[in-house]
Amino acid sequence: MGKVEIFNFQVATQDIEGLTDARGDSIKAMLESDYSISVDSVRVILGYQVKSDISEEEARRAIYDLFADPIIEFGTLDKSLINNKKLFQKSPEIAITVGFKPGVTDNAGQAGLDGLRTIFPQISEESQVATTMTYLFWGISNDISPTWLASKLHNQMIERASISDRVECSNSNWPKLDFPERPVLMEQPSATVNLEVSDEELIEISEKGLLALNLEEMKAIQANYRNQKVRSARRKLGLPENAPTDAELECLAQTWSEHCCHKIFAAKIHHVDHETGEEVYIDSLFKTHIMKPTLDIQSEVNWLLSIFHDNSGVIAWNDSWSLCIKAETHNSPSALDPYGGAMTGIVGVNRDILGTGLGARPIANTDVFCFGPPDYSGHLPEGLFHPSRVFRGVHAGVRAGGNESGIPTVNGAIVFDERYLGKPLVYCGTVGIMPRQLPDGRQSHDKTPQPGNIIYMVGGRVGSDGIHGATFSSLELTEDSPSSAVQIGDPITQKKMIDMVLEARDLGLIQVITDNGAGGLSSSVGELAELTGGADLDLAAVPLKQPGLSKWEILVSESQERMTIGINPEDCEAFEKLARLHEVEATAVGKFTDSGAFVVRYGAETVAHLPISFLHDGCPQLQLESEWKNPHHNPILFPSADADEMGEILSRLMARPNVASKEWWVRSYDHEVIAQSVIKPFCGVNHDAPGDAAVIAPIHGKTQGAVISNGIVPRYSDIDSYAMAAASIDEALRNAVCVGVDLDLIAGLDNFCWPDPVESVKTPDGRYKLAQLVRANRALDEVCRAYNLPCISGKDSMKNDATLDGEKISVPPTLLFSLIGNHSDVRKAVSSDFKEVGDMIYLVGETHQELGASELAFMLRDESNGESGIGGQVPQIDAPRNLSLYRSLTKAMSNELVSSAHDCSDAGLAAAVAECCFGCDSGAELDISTLFNSDVNLDVWGALFGESLGRILVSVKPENSESFEAFMKDHECNYLGKVNSGDEIKITNSQALVLSASMSELRDSWKGTLNGGRN
Amino acid sequence: MIPKVAVLSGFGINCETETMAVFEMAGAKADRIHVNRLVNGELNLNDYHIMAVPGGFSFGDHLGSGRLMGNRLRFGLREQVRNFVKSGKPVIGICNGFQVLVKMGLLPGDDDVSLTQTASLALNDSGHYENRWATLEFDPQSNCIWTKGMTRIRVPVRHGEGKFVTADKTLLDVWGEAGQLVVKYVDPSSEYPSSSNDILPYPISPNQSWRNIAGVCDPSGLVFGLMPHPEANHSTWLGATWTREDIEHGEGEGMMIFRNAVNYVIDNFNN
Incomplete structure (x- = not known):
């Protein structure tokens, strides 16, 4: 073999009738959808820079044996394709080539190198392949600057771009990137760090070295x-x-980093509650409120196999198999590079499962994201990506990471709030399975x-x-x-x-x-x-x-x-x-x-x-200070609205990003690989109604299942983080109940994402933020005990603040609660869609006047420019009451009496009814007058849009209604009405019509908001 | 006899577990075989009756889905694969496995098993990966041993590059007449049979494949590949809308494909 040279291969889609350049079309659709820019045409050229000792003749062979598809693509060696008049009749107006910076992982390049070795096994060890993408634009407005356009097509942190502007294009002066040679690194000899210095210098050593150690920790090392x-x-x-x-x-x-050793959760906290006069010391939130309840539950059950000490928590699912679950966040990397950060998040948590016990197989992923509003139009501090770009990048990263690993994404959620502009939250979870015993007799969880x-x-x-x-x-x-x-x-x-x-x-x-x-x-x-x-x-x-x-x-x-x-x-x-x-x-x-x-x-x-x-x-x-005082919020100002206007309010709620359909995004996750998905992210006659929890049957041909669900309601932290945490846990369990979970085998995961709760110059409100953490932990303790729901693993991320342009943006205190449970027989699993016209609709669980921090409250605040507040009663939990109801409901399900069950949460009963109708292509006629029995303070707003916990919207075949009601006789179970043919959703309060809406119009608004591009 | 199935694995193939499961449910014995075990001579395809190339993301779909795995087989296992096909044994490629068989020229293929690529699977018109359910209709005239007696089934599609195309459109007629265009996307609300060459609207045709082609077989009818995932509908409780249907639970709509091949082997290799 000869000397190492660089060969440039270029590949483009051939001009064949009926074949589109789908890569170019996707860029065109993205520009339209995210930036409202219309372009006549976008084409893409793939570039492969090959550095190897192959001969010229071998390189020619590689064009169609490796780089270009001989049927649908056109490939060249060392010639620019842009000049090829057969492919591109007219010169482009703007051309941009994007490639990775040296040293950045180039997966396609690695694959190309592997492919080159398949054909030419003898090539030099030094061989490398780097990839580029060249985007060509025609019919693009002169107002669009090529530099701006390039900034939307690459991330300067990891990629580089070469741009040919309109003049350069007219002179056939095309963009060009050199081979990304890694810069030579200069190894630094081992050094000793002198710690016999002043306190100020100790802190300087920590800060300069990005060590994130505080003075006390530096002094402990010094000692x-x-x-x-x-x-x-x-x-x-x-x-x-x-x-x-x-x-x-x-x-x-x-x-000793916060990331690895959870110093805040291990801290000694002095907690003062100014509302009640309470003053206590808490020696480790983790030990007191997370570990202790789980250990207490462990002493009473035999299925908690491995908790807290391994990479994920392990439960016995049956005599032969155990299940494990873990979720992590990858917030900071996702802020800098949404694609890479999210991808390493998902493949990273997969490795936590692989690293559990003696090794478990990842079988399901969950993804929960919190972003700034996708339509955000306010000021964006320098250094931040627009939330729609973060969304797109994170989604693409998780899609690639999950799909390429062959692990289905079975459940998730996306939450929007302006305070996630600074740091998005990217929660990636994975469920694993392992045989209880290995062939050599060892227990695989040890x-x-x-x-x-x-x-x-x-x-x-x-x-x-x-x-x-x-x-x-x-x-x-x-x-x-x-x-x-x-x-x-x-x-x-x-x-x-x-x-x-x-x-x-x-x-x-x-x-x-x-x-x-x-x-x-x-x-x-x-x-x-x-x-x-x-x-x-x-x-x-x-x-x-x-x-x-x-x-x-x-x-x-x-x-x-x-x-x-x-x-x-x-x-x-x-x-x-x-x-x-x-x-x-x-x-x-x-x-x-x-x-x-x-x-x-x-x-x-x-x-x-x-x-x-x-x-x-x-x-x-750490020794930390915590102080609680109720925050003040202005009350909600309700507009006056007749039944049609109530329908329009519902329509606007359905279009809110938090409620809107995420179908366009979720469809591009593989949710069915491994052939185990029983209850999928979508259900209903048109496969577009939202599922609640996921049900999988991981052993092929067997009918025992596992239920996977999530709960997340950061909005409630604005009033009380206790309510926020309680609601998150209840939401996860409620979702699992909707599909018929076995309540005797459920386990949870707590993932806290908090703003820095340590009081300092940068964080003057640290005491309050820590008190929010204390309250959330107390909720976790009390609610998990009441639900007999042990937390088997978890994680915390405690510095979710960004200071950019001198502006500090902190996330709202957020708890993601993930749940895994058993399903005794997946053939009896229940989906959320109404099934047939004439089926009877019930709301189980009590409705109270609880609109504080509700989705409706936030909408009215946004629509009134802040005049209307979000104040009021935030949903309160009665866990023993809920659990008793959930037990009766799941029993009715295992007796096959329940046709559909749907979680009643964001935007309340009205939204839940609409979603159940979407799945049936039907209308519904309901009367809410019986709801007023459980709370004298309840009004129509609260009944329609309130978010009281512990409620599930259920439908039952008329012939099953008597038996169903018998199962539910000890619980609040209100018959509301029937599934109707036609399009109208009609809600009355006794005789008075209070809401009227067209199902298909509601569905259009629900589907319109987060449609990410053309189909 | 119990037919033995070689289910290939490695390099990002990821549907081997369920592919093995469906062959076992159909009465065969399925082995997970890393491609390198065949390349290094540790195992030989000759010892198996059926070869399955499962779905997945071999080599991350880089340089075109199925391309690099196709090359591994085309360069590393050329004669083993040709002998296997020429000896009249069934081969199936599902999703990424179908892409592999097309890129290595085994499908739509030719009588000589020359391994010359004549068709391809382009990016979906949507430009991205999608997981959704589709209804398939089979050509009753086809000699494909895998689809014998089948009319319609519902299965998930899960791919980004599934648009079946070719450079020479006259080949479509040749393949069509020979019964090689064996399975197409179809509007589930239409009467059977109603498969058509006119491209159906999205999402009935999820990728805008030419002539709605979802899968093809070779001239012998023994080598078969398709983009959708019949192995993902092995049991009724995996259907997209099973909770809306009044059904007797049991085997799913995709199983017949695997039963057909296992029975074919039992009928033809039982000696």
Whole structure:
């Protein structure tokens, strides 16, 4: 083979009648939908820059053997396609080429390189492939600047663009990008960090190094290196005795980061309630309000197999299989690069499942996003993407991550609020399944590490991408946030790894496994070292994406798609052979020990030596102040409205982004791979009505199922975060009840996303925000106990603030509650759509005058420019009453008496009725007068649009109504009316007509808001 | 006899578990086989009666869906695959597996099994991936052994590149007359049979495939591929609207495809 050269391949869709350039058309539709810009035509040219030692002749072969489809595409080598008059009769007016910056993951490029090796197996190791996209525009208004246009087509943080403007295009001067050569990295020699300095300098060291350690923590580290015992031990090891190495300090910062060790949830809190006069100290919210209730429940059931200590919580689903669930957030990376941030979020949480016990198989994803309003037209601080772009990018990232991994996205939600402009919330959840027992007899939910196990790093390589993700997410977002914290996932490398790891598990090869997420090897090896009592890691053995990384960078880099696995020495050969078969890189990088220390070497040089006890228990407890006072809100001003106007109000509510159909977006997630989806995101005669919880039957041919649901209502935090948390839990359970969950086997996940609740100069209202956290935790404790719903895992993200342009934007306190439960027989699962004309409609559960912070209140506030407030009673919970009703309802379902059941929540009863009608192409005629019996304060607004908890809208066949009513006799169960043929939704209060609307018009407004482009 | 099915896996194929399940439900024994086990000689396709290329995202669909996996088979397993087909054994490709078979030239294919690509699967007109249910109608005249006796079924489609096209439109007539255009999207509200060459509106045709083609077979009727996922409708409780229907629960509408092939093997290779 000859010398390495660069070959440029270009590929475009051929001009064949009946074939469109769908990539170009999608860009055209996006410009129209997001920016109201109309363009005559957009075409796309795919570029492949190949750096290899193939010959010219081989390169010619590769055009149609690899890069271009011989039937529908046209390919060239080293010639610009734009000049090809057969493809493009006229010169474009603007041409923009976009490519990745050097070092950014280029999945298509990697695939191209793999494809090149399939055809030419002998090519040089140095070979590389980089991809580009060239966008050509015709018929574009002169007002549109090419630079502005380019900024909408690429993200400068990870991509570069070359632009030919109108003049350059008229001179056939086309955009051009050089091959993205990685810059040569200069390895920094290991250093020692002197901590014998003033307090101010300690803080400066932390801030400059992006360590996110506070003064007390820096002083705890300083104290460790003053300890004489530590000093003499270090002297013997030849380490600097009175100061940490850079690798040690980095490793401590990762392990002690808010992201990894949840300092706020572990803090000692002084809580004062000015409304009640209460004053208490809470020693760790986590231990008091999350762990304790779950442990109490665990003492009474036998199905809680593994809680809190592993990468996800595990429950016994039946005698043969267990299920596990975990959700994470990826908020900060998604703010900087929505696509890459969200994709690494979803593939990252998949690895939490793979790293549970001895390895579980991910079988379902859930995605819940909180964004700024998609139609936001106010001021956007410099450095922020418009929410519609964040939405599009996050959606595309999760779509690629989930679909390419072969994991169905079964459930989710999207919430909009202006306060998510600064940091969007991107919750990614995954459910996994594993056999209770492996062929070798071990319980798969227990890890079995032994000193002497060889440590393998499996999957991707380590690069300079993803340095400081854990500490960065523990800081607020600013203009200076580092691009190195952003990465793009590589789902196919990970899929190969998942296939290989699960095969290794079943062969009994795995003793211990965890993923490399936040903190990289420092966290994964450091955490597992706690199990055996030590580890010895050799950074020189770690495969790198490029030379020149400093030692501490290898230790903390969060490069994606990596697992850390412990293998018995005698199994190493079999393990490595399996890895080769799957074309997965697996490298021995050290061994687990019982030395009491986490030792990091680079060949013969020791770069870190950290006692396990100091690493994991040395972080000092935070002492925090919390103060509660009820916030004040103005009351809601209700307009006067006749029945038609009430119909119009309902129509506007249905069009609110929080309520509107998300079908356009959700359809592009695969929700049915694995062939297990029983209750899907969509139901109804036209497959477009919203489902409640997901039901899956993961063992093919068997009818036992699992239920997966979510609850999230951040709006209520404006009045009381206790109500917010209670409502989130109830919503998740209510959704699960709607499909017929088995209430004796339900488990939950709590994911808190809070604004910084630590009082400081930057956060003067920290005490109030912490009190909100205290109240939410108390709700979690009380409601989960009442529902017998243990939290088996969870996560918190506590710095969801952004300061940009001197403006601080904090998210509203948000709890996502995810639920997994058993379904005894999926053939009896219930969907939300009304089934037949004549079916009888009931509302079960009590309706109260609870419109505070409701969707209606927010709409009236927005429509009155703030004159109308959101004040009033926020929905209150009566968990024992709800649970008793849910039990009766699910019994009626298992007796097949219930035709449909739909959660009654956002925008209240009226919205729920409309949604059930959409699924049946029908109308409905209802009378609400019986609702007024449960609350003397209830008015028509409250009855139609109030969001009281514990309510489900049910329909029943007339012949089943008597038996159904008998099941519900001890509960509030109000017969409202019937499913009608035709289009009209008509609601009366005794004789008076209070709401009248056309179902199909409501459906149009419901579907119109979030339609993301053409179909 | 119990037919043995080689269900290929690896490199981003992801529907192998359910594909194995449906063959087992149909009475066969299905093995998950990493493509490299065939390439390295550890296993041989000859030892199997049926080959299935399941759906998924092999190599992330980069450089065109199915292209890189197709090349792995075309360059790494060329003679094994040709011998398998020439020995009269059934092959199925579903979704990404169909894309693989088309890109490697096994479908619509030719009598010599020359592995020359003659058709392709372009991006959906929508420009993006979609998961939705569609109704399929089968050509009763086709000699395809996989679709024998089938009229219509409802199945999910889950793809971004499923628009069946070719550069030479006269080939469509050739394939049509030979019964190779074996399955098409159809309007569920129409009377059976009513498949048509005029492209149906979205979303009845989810991708605007030419002649509404959802799947094709080779001239022998043994090699079959389709974009939709019949294996995802293996049981009645997986249907899109089953909660609205008065049904006896049991096998789903997609199962007959797999039963047909398993029975074909039992009838023809039972010696």
